[in-house]
Amino acid sequence: xxxxxxxxxxxxxxxxxxxxxxxxxxxxxxxxxxxxxxxxxxxxxxxxxxxxxxxxxxxxxxxxx
Numbered sequence: 008x009x010x011x012x013x014x015x016x017x018x019x020x021x022x023x024x025x026x027x028x029x030x031x032x033x034x035x036x037x038x039x040x041x042x043x044x045x046x047x048x049x050x051x052x053x054x055x056x057x058x059x060x061x062x063x064x065x066x067x068x069x070x071x072x
Contacts (some may be wrong), residue, residue, distance in 0.1 A: 012064065019060035027052060 016060055016061045019056060019063050023052065023056040023059050023065075027055060
């Protein structure tokens, strides 16, 4: 993994943490995973982080690649 990708993943992780406060307002996660709420939050976190990291990575590649 190169340094550029590592920086993208770090920034996206921080951004995802902030975005989770907004996205986390949707109570449907708890409704879908009533017994396993941690699984619901974990899958939501990975989904948002993946989207954020992908957007940052391709944006950086387009402008600086």
